[in-house]
Amino acid sequence: MIEVHNLAKHYKIAKRDPGLRGAVKSLFYRKYETKEAVKGINLHIEASEMVGYIGANGAGKSTTIKMLTGILTPTSGEVKVNGIVPYENRKQNASHIGAVFGQRTQLFWDIPVRESYELLKHIYEIPQKQYEETLAEFVEVLHLEPLLGIPVRQLSLGQKMRCELAAAFLHRPKVVYLDEPTIGLDVAVKVRIRSFIKQMNARYGTTVLLTTHDMQDIEEICQRIIIIDDGSVIYDGSIQNIKSQFGDKRVIHFELENSDNFILPQELAHAAQVLPREEEDLHKISITFSSRDISGAELISIMMNHYTVADLTIADPKIETIVEEIYGRGMKKEVQHEEVH
């Protein structure tokens, strides 16, 4: 369904001196800096697959999605979605894709939700009968009935997102791109949204490409994940695989009475690493380790032998941690080590 071959996108960023002089100067002469947002990636996604597309902020996720939707033209490489080159036949591509872009609403701000759907029906040329069936189904699954008469601007975040999702799937698109569909929502809404996505996939075979920072979303919806970092795909495989490889990752944050001259205790050197400290919270020491090498309890007790621990929290492994970890399998680990010791 989605075929991507050697896809790359380079941005030219004009550098400009500040002030009026800079503005005038830039009229005649510009210095450019090239930023490689996406560096030759390959993707092959079958119809009705549900894929998590993850990576840290600025890794190239949204640039890729923009190229897949036809909003952005690639610098080089090939893209085909359902046999169509999106940036060449944008309109044709648009009629069988759906999208939810995070906080940006797709619906029409001032008019009631039902009227928005009515307009979308005409924009996407959905046959009346199909439209009625689909809407009835969505209303039931997403509990939209009480929202249909309300203008979008008056909806809460969770209500809006439910309506957004319905709008994205309304024309029964072959591919749906979901960018952070659960961000900022409470657990009950998240659950409803996840089950809706799964249901759509099961019933219509919709291909779903999901970007999210929420591990739970990925685990419940996707069979496969693709991790992108710094413009390159660094992992493409099943979620089971990544879980067995990295699911044993743990992070514990320590707050020490005195952390100025902190070094990792000798006993832990073989089994754990210290993560770089965060600017805003220099007192917090974060230690990452694998539960196969050492148990959490053991690590904590060793730490407490060496330092006065004021407080500690055991964190879930975040996407960022895993991405960093995969990337760090290469050379990054050594660099980190040196900084610490």
Add this chain to the structure above:
Amino acid sequence: MIRYIKLYYLFCKQNLKVMMEYRMDFLLGVLSVMLQQFAGIFFVKIVFDHIHELNGWTFYEILFIYGIAATGRSIHHIFFDNLWTLGWQYIRPGKFDRLLIRPINPLFHFIADRLQQDGFGQLFIGIIVLGTAMPHLDISWGFMEYVILIIMIIASGFIFVAVNLFFATLSFWMVDSLPIVWTIFNLSDFARYPLTIYHKGIRHLLTWIIPYGFTAFYPAAYFIKGSGFENLALLTPVAAIVSCALAYLFWNRGLKAFTSTGS
């Protein structure tokens, strides 16, 4: 094409519904624009209380020019007002992407997104002014004259549209070109009066470069005997078509630049 007309009708219907929801604002908007236009007309009236003609043009001839400009501009104001917002409401907050993933022409979608109620004030004033001025012109108003007048007014409206579209398109490269659009739009102030009162340079600028002369003075001159511009006046529809075509080509280039750089 039929599909787009139908879609536009649907967009309009929604926009009108929203408008009716805020009835007070609708009235306030219409009233305010009428007042604004009226201030300009009153100014001309005051001046003509003290003189009989301006550079050979009578009060009603000036009023007629004014009326064509106001009616023409109302077309732009009612239906194409969204052009002002391209940079700060669409490109900067990323809302323009939404238009690009819809299976319809993005310019159409962008324009149809808004119907500006306040423009109706402009339309009313324009019609009132035209109605006042027309009986005083030295011409007999037959069917053909009305047809030509309507064509001229539509052409005038589309010249406003073309100029704004052209300069709004710059937003694709510079995020928000509103200051430029606004400045250029202010040039249309010249067009309220007979171009003959200005320096030659200004006249050429407003005829051949930014064709605001065709939004009021030239079309009006068609109906004024002995104005000396009857032939140039006939170019008004041509000027409208050419400038719209140029602006649309430029828009497409801008769109292309936008899809290759993003924002």
Add this chain to the structure above:
Amino acid sequence: MRKYIEFARVQMQVHAAYSAWFWANTFSVLLRMLVIYFFWKAVYSNRSEIEGMSFDGMTTYIIIAMFLQMFVSGVGRELAHTIKDGNVAIELMRPYHLITRLIAMDIGDKVIYFIRGALPLGILAFVFMDVTLPSTWQSGVLFLLSALMGIWIGTFFDLLIAILAFWTINLWGLEVMKEAVVSFFSGALVPLILFPEWFQTISLFLPFQAMVYVPVAIYTGILTGTEAWLAVGSQLIWAVLLFGLLRVLWSVAMKKVTIFGG
């Protein structure tokens, strides 16, 4: 006091940061000056005076009035938007008076605009467009005094209108309407002596002529001697009246915010 001076200073920097708008504005003012010049030149093409005003006197009046009009509107727009987007509630918790802060920012804005915009453009007008200096130094001094009062009146009127945002939604309409009324009645477009008798009489009882007409009429010698002093006296009354009215309306509006939550 110190913090309000800071606000004014910061506003000057903000003004400098929006250079695209500054140039757009400068260019638009230039265009408007050209339109005015050619229009009045055409008006005077076969007569030497209108209501006792020569071409030089007329252009001087219109250009000075145009500049002054730029200073008689104020920060109403900011106030109206603060009210509209609900930020007014947050502003009220801050350790300053919102209106005073806005006025401080407005002063900063106007000072910097005077230096960067009005002054150079004004000099241009003097050199190229036959704009003349006031006839006597006394009328020059009185003009400055009267202009400051006109700006004061305009600023407070602007804020008064902005408070109406508590009760309406279409800010743009409100703003346009106010602009139209002000340019209509203030004498910014044309000297009020050219208006019909009845219109001049109505204007006497409105605050608008105090914004532009009075100072510029003093400058150009339309108002002299006792007449001029009387006009300045009426300006003073308007200044005090509008100041008081703003305070009253503001406290009514604040009650609405604190009791009904805006």
